[in-house]
Amino acid sequence: MDELTVLRRAVTEFDRRLRDVAGDRWRWPTPCESWTVLELVEHVANGNRMAVLLLNGATADRAAARVRRGGLTADAAAGDLRDSAEEQARAFAEHGALQRLCQHPADRISGREFALYRAGDIAVHAWDLARATGTVEALDHELVAVVLTTYLPWVTALGPNDQFDPGHDPGGSPQERLLTALGRRP
Template sequence: MTTSALLMIPEAIDRFGARVRGVPADRWDDPTPCTEWTVRDLVNHLVGEHLWAPHILAGEPLEQVGNRYDGDVVGADPVAAWERAAARSRALWPAADPAGPVQLSFGTVPLRDYADQMLVDLTVHQWDLARGSGQDETLDPAAVAYGLAYARANVERFIGMGVTAPPVPTTSTDPTVQLISLCGREV
């Protein structure tokens, strides 16, 4: 299961990037399902994650990276900022060792755990970005299935870490709706 997350991340980066490029010029300040973030804030979050990724994948300690990616990392051109960060991150995932240790804010874990989290983050935030900017909300079925299995197994931990809001109840059998609802979003 986790090796496939590593293989799925480059395409997930590409799908998120397509949504970034598709944001209409007048929608960057619109709200997203992530209640604290506008469209621009959401893209800033993902740019920051993908600026960090090469350091994490290289095994650098967090202290060495410091706070250089805190705050506004998209500047005046969120699309260009995304393209630069995504290109650097995307290039490294296919060759990453799934068993290799990486240091995250909550401890050292096997890279496969980081890959799982990144795939879910890219997938759910792709939906958030699409919803917030008025784009097609369709998600890749394989990424949704993978993300749903991972989220089901880890949702309580995510809530405890403050990574996601509590699940929104749903009776839908649609895997995308289940994943989005499980990650605390109203569909």
Template sequence: MELIEAHGLGIREFDRRVRRVRPEQWSLGTPCEKWSVRDLVGHIVQEQLWAPELLAGCTPEQVGDRFDGDTLGADPLHSWVLAAAAAREAWITPKALLRPVHLSYGKTTAVEYGWQMTADLAVHSWDLARAIGADERIDPDLAQAVLEHLEPHADEWRSAGVFGPAVPVPADADAQARLLGSTGRTP
């Protein structure tokens, strides 16, 4: 699966869950230690807000603290919809994947950045679903594509503190279970 298709699926997977969050669920805990549902959605919204800036060539220093703090406001769903639409538009812009991207840890390719964003959307879709009691199944093709990209880098991300310790899964587990296990989640 190509990145742009995978990213679109990731957006849809997260969107499907965030639209199911009921008002009383925003304060619920999630599989992400110390994050409530609101914190988790806020994290994803912030990432989407950064994407157009970074894909346009801005550095983190140029963006500054513009997206710090509460980006959800009084209507978290509306904030998500606007941020996701802007991010998606930036990703599908012609030649967006050909540009270098400046991240907090240095310069990388737009493709690498895109897979990081897509992995976050996919995995946090599961986190959000688990927290609110929604369908936890991630599109199997998306899970496979993210797993194939993420697996070679999982130890690197784990040592940076992005993932917890890997959770063992059966050898014949599906791509979703392997993806979740590799990111420190218990499927």
């Protein structure tokens, strides 16, 4: 499966769960410490926008400063997320985008690697959203397999920090291994 397909499938997994969010569910807590569902959705939308900026040559600091917005409302969240996902898809699909080097906050990486890392982040947050709202937690099996082999080694190499808390690999299904290694409790 190519990088753009992996990214598209991750976005689809997140969007599938987002459709079930309404009413007071936006204020419900998520497995991401101290984030509500609305804050999780804003985080993913901001990550999408940051990817566009990084692919277009912005530094990590400049991109992060431009996407920190806050104040997203529940009424606008789903549309904002979908718009940002479309912007991201167009940016990664641009001629030469997968070969470009960009300055991700954790490392200098190619657009190809970045597409896979975005897919991993979005896929794991799709599970977070499902857990928070009580919807289907099982992720696309092929997507999980790719994320497990591409995203997890990178995150694990970063070690524990303020963004990730890699745990240990207890075995189990690929999804259970991925989530546990990322500090989730499936």
